[in-house]
Amino acid sequence: MxxxxxxxxxxxxxxxxxxxxxxxxxxxxxxxxxxxxxxxxxxxxxxxxxxxxxxxxxxxxxxxxxxxxxxxxxxxxxxxxxxxSPPPAVFFDPSVYKTQFTRGRSHPLVQFALSVEEIFINMGFSLVEGPEIEHEENNFEKLNIPLHHPARDMQDTFYIHGENKLLRSHTSNVQIRTMQKQPPPLKIISLGNVYRVDDIDAQHTPMFYQCEGLVVDKGITFSDLKGVLIEFITLLFGKETQLRFRPSYYPYTEPSAAVDMSCPVCKTQGCRTCKNAGWITILGSGMVHPNVFSGVGYNPKNYTGFAFGLGINRLAMIYYDMTEIRGFYENDVSLWTK
Ligand SMILES: [Zn+2]
Known part of the structure; x- marks a missing residue:
C-alpha cells in the first residue's frame, strides 16, 4: 500500500x-x-x-x-x-435513533369525576370545595351525628391527635360550610377525597373520591331528588338503566334512601360485576333532616331540601368494568390501554 x-x-x-x-x-x-x-x-x-x-x-x-x-x-x-444560509434553530438529524412516545392524559378516575361534574353543572348545580382536614363539629355534630352516636364508630375516622380535627369522612362538611355562609336557595355539588380507616383490599382503600349534592329551596320534595338522580345515572350509563330506591337510615336525612342501579353489564340477569345480584348499590340520599337546617340557621319550617352522596371510585369501577378498587392507585398503565 x-x-x-x-x-x-x-x-x-x-x-x-x-x-x-x-x-x-x-x-x-x-x-x-x-x-x-x-x-x-x-x-x-x-x-x-x-x-x-x-x-x-x-x-x-x-x-x-x-x-x-x-x-x-x-x-x-x-x-x-x-x-x-444561517443554521436552523434546532439541529435535526433524521438518522438519530427514535424511541416510541405515547401522549400523556388525565388519570381515568379524574376523567370520570370530570364527567360527573359536567352532568351536574349542566343541571344547574354549582361546584363548591372544602378542606380535607376538618373540625370534628362540621364532620359530625352539625350533621346531626352527636358525640355518642353509633355512626361515629361506624365511620371509623382518622382523628388528628390532640386537636378537635380529623380527616373528613365524607364531603358533607362542605354542605355545612356552604349553608353557614350562604342563605337558601342552594344547589351545590362537591367532589373530593375522603378518608376512612379501612384495610386495603379489592373493594376498600383508606382514601377515596366522593361526590355529594345538596339542593335547598321552598317546596323541594322527594320527587325532585328522584328526578335528579335518575337523570344523572341515565346520562352516565344510558337510558335503559333503572334505579331502585330502598328505605335506609342516615342521621342527616329523613326519610333516607339507598339507591341501587340495574347492572349495566348483565341488565339485572346477574354477573361478576354485580356479584350475581343484578343490582348494585351506588349511593345514599334523602331529605335533609330538620336538625341539620336548625344547626346552620336555616328555618326548617320554610325550607326543605335533599342531599345525596356517592363514591366516585365505586361508580367508576362499574363504568370501566373493574374488579379491584386498587387498580386506580397502582400505576399500572396497561390497565388503561386495554
Ligand atoms: Zn351484573
Missing part, C-alpha cells in the same frame, strides 16, 4: 470517530471545516508535487474517493447548504 493510501485510511478512521461523537450542528460544521476545507485541500496540494504521471493519477483517484466519502456524510447533515 502506498504511503498516501495509508494516510487516507488513517484520516478516514479519525474522521469516522470524530463524526460519531458530533451530534449538533455547530460541531458538524467544525468537522466540515477541518476535513473538507482543511485536510482535503492539503491533499490536493500534495498531488501537484508528484512528478510520475501514473502515480499522480492513482493519488488523484484516492483523494477523490476520500472526498466522495466525506461528502456523503455531510450531505445528510446539510452542512454544505447551511454554509450559505
Amino acid at each position: 502506498s504511503s498516501l493510501a495509508q494516510k487516507i485510511q488513517q484520516l478516514q478512521a479519525a474522521f469516522e470517530s470524530d463524526f460519531k461523537s458530533s451530534f449538533d450542528f455547530s460541531s458538524r460544521q467544525a468537522l466540515h471545516k477541518k476535513y473538507v476545507k482543511g485536510i482535503l485541500k492539503e491533499l490536493y496540494a500534495e498531488i501537484k508535487i508528484i512528478k510520475d504521471p501514473e502515480e499522480k493519477r492513482q493519488a488523484g483517484l484516492l483523494i477523490n474517493q476520500f472526498k466522495n466519502y466525506l461528502e456523503t456524510h455531510f450531505s445528510s447533515s446539510n452542512i454544505e447548504s447551511a454554509e450559505q
Whole structure:
C-alpha cells in the first residue's frame, strides 16, 4: 500500500470517530471545516508535487474517493447548504435513533369525576370545595351525628391527635360550610377525597373520591331528588338503566334512601360485576333532616331540601368494568390501554 493510501485510511478512521461523537450542528460544521476545507485541500496540494504521471493519477483517484466519502456524510447533515444560509434553530438529524412516545392524559378516575361534574353543572348545580382536614363539629355534630352516636364508630375516622380535627369522612362538611355562609336557595355539588380507616383490599382503600349534592329551596320534595338522580345515572350509563330506591337510615336525612342501579353489564340477569345480584348499590340520599337546617340557621319550617352522596371510585369501577378498587392507585398503565 502506498504511503498516501495509508494516510487516507488513517484520516478516514479519525474522521469516522470524530463524526460519531458530533451530534449538533455547530460541531458538524467544525468537522466540515477541518476535513473538507482543511485536510482535503492539503491533499490536493500534495498531488501537484508528484512528478510520475501514473502515480499522480492513482493519488488523484484516492483523494477523490476520500472526498466522495466525506461528502456523503455531510450531505445528510446539510452542512454544505447551511454554509450559505444561517443554521436552523434546532439541529435535526433524521438518522438519530427514535424511541416510541405515547401522549400523556388525565388519570381515568379524574376523567370520570370530570364527567360527573359536567352532568351536574349542566343541571344547574354549582361546584363548591372544602378542606380535607376538618373540625370534628362540621364532620359530625352539625350533621346531626352527636358525640355518642353509633355512626361515629361506624365511620371509623382518622382523628388528628390532640386537636378537635380529623380527616373528613365524607364531603358533607362542605354542605355545612356552604349553608353557614350562604342563605337558601342552594344547589351545590362537591367532589373530593375522603378518608376512612379501612384495610386495603379489592373493594376498600383508606382514601377515596366522593361526590355529594345538596339542593335547598321552598317546596323541594322527594320527587325532585328522584328526578335528579335518575337523570344523572341515565346520562352516565344510558337510558335503559333503572334505579331502585330502598328505605335506609342516615342521621342527616329523613326519610333516607339507598339507591341501587340495574347492572349495566348483565341488565339485572346477574354477573361478576354485580356479584350475581343484578343490582348494585351506588349511593345514599334523602331529605335533609330538620336538625341539620336548625344547626346552620336555616328555618326548617320554610325550607326543605335533599342531599345525596356517592363514591366516585365505586361508580367508576362499574363504568370501566373493574374488579379491584386498587387498580386506580397502582400505576399500572396497561390497565388503561386495554
Ligand atoms: Zn351484573
